[in-house]
Amino acid sequence: MKMVKKCSVLMLCSAVSLSLAACGPKESSSAKSSSKGSELVVWEDKEKSIGIKDAVAAFEKEHDVKVKVVEKPYAQQIEDLRMDGPAGTGPDVLTMPGDQIGTAVTEGLLKELHVEKDVQSLYTDASIQSQMVDQKLYGLPKAVETTVLFYNKDLISEKELPQKLEEWYDYSKKTADGSKFGFLALFDQIYYAESVMSGYGGYIFGKNQDGSYNPSDIGINHEGAVKGAALIQKFYKEGLFPAGIIGEQGINVLELLFTEGKAAAIISGPWNVEAFSKAGINYGITKLPKLENGKNMSSFIGVKSYNVSAFSKNAELAQELAVFLANEKNSKTRYEQTKEVPAVKSLANDQAIMKSEAARAVTEQSRFSELTPNIPEMNEIWTPVDSALQTIATGKADPKQALDQAAETAKGQIKAKHIGK
Numbered sequence: 001m002k003m004v005k006k007c008s009v010l011m012l013c014s015a016v017s018l019s020l021a022a023c024g025p026k027e028s029s030s031a032k033s034s035s036k037g038s039e040l041v042v043w044e045d046k047e048k049s050i051g052i053k054d055a056v057a058a059f060e061k062e063h064d065v066k067v068k069v070v071e072k073p074y075a076q077q078i079e080d081l082r083m084d085g086p087a088g089t090g091p092d093v094l095t096m097p098g099d100q101i102g103t104a105v106t107e108g109l110l111k112e113l114h115v116e117k118d119v120q121s122l123y124t125d126a127s128i129q130s131q132m133v134d135q136k137l138y139g140l141p142k143a144v145e146t147t148v149l150f151y152n153k154d155l156i157s158e159k160e161l162p163q164k165l166e167e168w169y170d171y172s173k174k175t176a177d178g179s180k181f182g183f184l185a186l187f188d189q190i191y192y193a194e195s196v197m198s199g200y201g202g203y204i205f206g207k208n209q210d211g212s213y214n215p216s217d218i219g220i221n222h223e224g225a226v227k228g229a230a231l232i233q234k235f236y237k238e239g240l241f242p243a244g245i246i247g248e249q250g251i252n253v254l255e256l257l258f259t260e261g262k263a264a265a266i267i268s269g270p271w272n273v274e275a276f277s278k279a280g281i282n283y284g285i286t287k288l289p290k291l292e293n294g295k296n297m298s299s300f301i302g303v304k305s306y307n308v309s310a311f312s313k314n315a316e317l318a319q320e321l322a323v324f325l326a327n328e329k330n331s332k333t334r335y336e337q338t339k340e341v342p343a344v345k346s347l348a349n350d351q352a353i354m355k356s357e358a359a360r361a362v363t364e365q366s367r368f369s370e371l372t373p374n375i376p377e378m379n380e381i382w383t384p385v386d387s388a389l390q391t392i393a394t395g396k397a398d399p400k401q402a403l404d405q406a407a408e409t410a411k412g413q414i415k416a417k418h419i420g421k
Contacts, residue, residue: 051334085311092318098130098303099372127343139305141343197228215377229399
């Protein structure tokens with residue numbers, strides 16, 4: 001999830017007609033010959049390898065190579081690469097969250113990709129931007145996700161849905177009784193709270209004139225962020241959120257309340273579509289609500305990608321595989337198997353994909369969202385801001401005091417760990 005995370009219009013792009021032949025650089029017969037008999041290792045996300053099974057088989061046949069697919073939680077793959085890469089037991093191709101790209105590049109863990117512009121243009125601007133560091137490309141997008149609103153149709157109909165977060169507050173006041181709840185969200189975490197705080201003017205990092213992030217300009221204690229945090233605090237103070245959804249186990253409590261029919265609506269992500277379906281919940285999915293100022297709640301856009309390990313002994317062939325796995329045809333097949341929304345522009349209007357309520361919700365919410373900053377300094381934001389939000393949620397500190405302290409802590413950590421390094 002901490003993919004965790006911000007951008008502008010993502011999926012509502014015009015269709016692009018690209019043939020499969022244009023989906024990857026052409027190979028000479030000598031290049032194919034040199035790859036014969038090679039073996040590549042791909043680290044794929046847990047329970048997602050079914051999405052690339054056919055593509056892997058086709059690549060093996062075309063190149064006369066062996067591809068071994070190993071499933072690992074995608075958010076942990078970079079951590080494993082730090083150990084396995086130098087030991088020679090790591091992957092050639094891995095998958096990872098876009099917000100980890102900057103850190104991975106700084107540590108020398110990823111290979112720069114050299115692919116044609118027509119290949120890069122296959123993807124939405126936001127998703128390909130998530131793979132760029134200093135104008136160099138380090139991955140190809142395979143899926144995008146944002147947070148969305150899940151609601152239980154047996155408890156509230158689509159026509160009854162409040163359109164603003166403040167209206168959800170009023171709805172929760174009428175329905176929450178300590179065992180059942182109206183609207184729930186993990187607002188003690190910046191990944192979710194940012195949706196409110198940025199809507200009132202808060203931000204993580206400011207931008208330089210060239211569009212790059214300025215880690216010296218931290219906006220988590222901006223007056224708008226404080227206003228958003230004050231609204232968040234009301235839900236906890238009034239008992240509209242149970243105490244159990246604060247802290248590490250919060251996500252489990254929130255999901256359990258929804259699957260048990262004890263919460264009318266929650267903020268979650270498309271990663272829960274399968275789980276909620278299996279639980280038999282009669283749910284609907286839509287974009288996040290608006291705020292009182294008329295702005296739609298924002299969210300972080302997470303991008304999953306295929307990247308080539310800097311330790312790969314077959315880096316050129318590994319790049320060929322990454323391009324192949326992420327092309328238009330294989331991206332659509334992967335969606336059909338995994339239901340993860342592809343990052344390919346032309347698929348944004350694909351009727352088969354847009355039949356999915358989850359895909360439509362992610363597409364619409366992406367219009368109001370921003371990429372999760374992918375610079376290494378983002379690592380210094382998560383913990384202090386989450387800690388501040390938890391003190392706000394529990395009433396141990398007022399929003400301004402807590403966020404001011406979080407900003408100072410983040411600035412100190414950035415100065416100590418990144419400036420001059």
